[in-house]
Amino acid sequence: MKDRKTIIESGMLEMYLLGLLPDEQVTSLEKMLAEDEVLAQKYAEIEQDFENVSLENAIQPPDFIKEDLFAGIREDYSEVRTLPREDASNEKPVKKSQTFMWIAASLAALFLVSSLWMFLQWDTTKTDLQVTQQELNTIKSQIENLQGALKDSQLLADVVKDPNTLQYALKGNDKIPGGFATAYINHEEKSAIVNVQKLPALPEDKTYQMWGDVDGEMINMGVIDKSKDVVILQYIDEATSLNITIEPAGGSDHATVSQLVTNVYL
Amino acid sequence: MSNDTIYIERFQNRDENALSKLYDKYSGAIYGVILRMCRNEEAAQEILQETFMKAWDKSHLYDASKGKFYTWLYRIARNTTLNFLRKDEKLIQTEDLSVYKDEGEEEGETSYVELKGALAKLDAHHQKALKLLYFNGLTHREAHEEMGVPLGTFKSYVRQAILKLRDVYTKELLILICILELLI
Numbered sequence: 001m002k003d004r005k006t007i008i009e010s011g012m013l014e015m016y017l018l019g020l021l022p023d024e025q026v027t028s029l030e031k032m033l034a035e036d037e038v039l040a041q042k043y044a045e046i047e048q049d050f051e052n053v054s055l056e057n058a059i060q061p062p063d064f065i066k067e068d069l070f071a072g073i074r075e076d077y078s079e080v081r082t083l084p085r086e087d088a089s090n091e092k093p094v095k096k097s098q099t100f101m102w103i104a105a106s107l108a109a110l111f112l113v114s115s116l117w118m119f120l121q122w123d124t125t126k127t128d129l130q131v132t133q134q135e136l137n138t139i140k141s142q143i144e145n146l147q148g149a150l151k152d153s154q155l156l157a158d159v160v161k162d163p164n165t166l167q168y169a170l171k172g173n174d175k176i177p178g179g180f181a182t183a184y185i186n187h188e189e190k191s192a193i194v195n196v197q198k199l200p201a202l203p204e205d206k207t208y209q210m211w212g213d214v215d216g217e218m219i220n221m222g223v224i225d226k227s228k229d230v231v232i233l234q235y236i237d238e239a240t241s242l243n244i245t246i247e248p249a250g251g252s253d254h255a256t257v258s259q260l261v262t263n264v265y266l
Numbered sequence: 267m268s269n270d271t272i273y274i275e276r277f278q279n280r281d282e283n284a285l286s287k288l289y290d291k292y293s294g295a296i297y298g299v300i301l302r303m304c305r306n307e308e309a310a311q312e313i314l315q316e317t318f319m320k321a322w323d324k325s326h327l328y329d330a331s332k333g334k335f336y337t338w339l340y341r342i343a344r345n346t347t348l349n350f351l352r353k354d355e356k357l358i359q360t361e362d363l364s365v366y367k368d369e370g371e372e373e374g375e376t377s378y379v380e381l382k383g384a385l386a387k388l389d390a391h392h393q394k395a396l397k398l399l400y401f402n403g404l405t406h407r408e409a410h411e412e413m414g415v416p417l418g419t420f421k422s423y424v425r426q427a428i429l430k431l432r433d434v435y436t437k438e439l440l441i442l443i444c445i446l447e448l449l450i
Contacts, residue, residue, distance in 0.1 A: 011425060014399070014424060017337055019344065019345070020405055020406070033332075034331075046428060047334050047336075047337055048435075049384075050400065051334060051337070052383070054299060054400070055294070056382050056384065057298045057385065058295040059294060060294050061293055061310075062311065065311050066293070069315050069318050072315070072319055073282070073285075073319070073322060251418075251422050252422070253419055
């Protein structure tokens with residue numbers, strides 16, 4: 001299960017709002033929205049702003065549309081109302097014996113009691129099933145988290161033990177005193193990963209982003225997802241230095257150089 | 267309980283008066299979306315009516331705990347319009363391709379397409395990103411191709427645009443509170 005920040009930054013909330021999120025993700029997102037108040041608040045804000053934008057860009061439709069709409073609805077009703085009724089004159093009077101009435105009443109009562117019993121059984125089973133389902137979901141999410149952590153560790157181990165991997169230490173400047181990141185660059189495999197465990201947490205509206213300097217131009221290597229310890233970045237050929245800046249949440253197209261927190265020459 | 271909540275509950279209980287109130291409140295916003303999507307007034311009017319008919323028929327499916335009524339209505343309108351456009355495209359493609367192409371380009375900049383309010387205050391690329399998603403009914407993949415930027419960049423445009431929108435509305439709200447306090 002994704003964490004709150006990833007959900008917000010990945011655009012899942014907007015996709016959900018527009019009805020574009022795949023069904024398999026809808027269920028888990030709705031579950032998170034029901035459980036995570038901060039996430040639900042964020043979604044409510046996006047929804048409210050979306051509604052405001054739509055209302056500000058409203059175009060008044062012609063009046064006859066409303067009239068046609070109500071006419072259409074009433075027509076549907078009248079179709080229901082004018083369903084042919086059975087002709088009473090065709091009905092043949094049926095004599096029902098007193099005994100038969102008693103038997104029917106007893107059967108009906110029996111049926112009612114057994115239905116009630118079955119309903120109660122069904123309701124209990126349903127509750128049990130819901131509890132089991134919830135437990136299963138919790139276990140699933142724990143397994144996913146563990147798998148994620150294992151994958152990160154395996155990735156780091158694989159990269160570190162490769163003799164072609166070069167290791168670079170990125171020591172934070174006074175914007176992040178004590179902050180530290182380690183980059184692993186493999187020019188043979190053309191891969192770049194960074195261990196960001198020691199980078200301090202940022203406010204929700206900020207993110208770290210990594211850049212490669214190519215002929216004086218900062219090329220985006222990717223936004224650093226702080227929910228992970230190890231982040232895979234885009235390998236940039238011919239980069240002469242690695243740089244990390246603080247950018248608005250979601251990342252920037254161009255590096256905010258004034259927000260540079262660390263860099264290292266390759 | 268807000269007026270909207272009461273009307274929505276009554277709407278779900280098949281109250282025509284509640285439908286009328288909700289229509290008055292949201293038909294303009296929904297019509298604005300449909301018209302910008304299909305760029306054809308006659309079709310947009312039909313789709314608007316169909317949208318509210320569907321909402322009326324499926325009112326029991328609306329779940330307030332999962333989101334706002336407008337969002338639910340918007341999704342119905344968006345799907346109905348896209349279905350119409352798909353059918354329309356098929357018809358035109360089998361008849362005469364040039365008709366469709368000319369129509370799209372000529373009507374591209376008519377006055378109703380212009381954006382207003384907070385959205386119009388955003389940078390051009392943020393405005394366009396939200397317009398493509400909200401008012402043109404495109405998916406993220408279609409929209410990033412339309413804008414000619416990588417998907418990641420497009421997503422960051424959307425994210426930034428949404429943050430800026432929030433900023434604009436928060437500021438407007440603060441100004442409103444200040445004015446109200448001055449009046450009191």
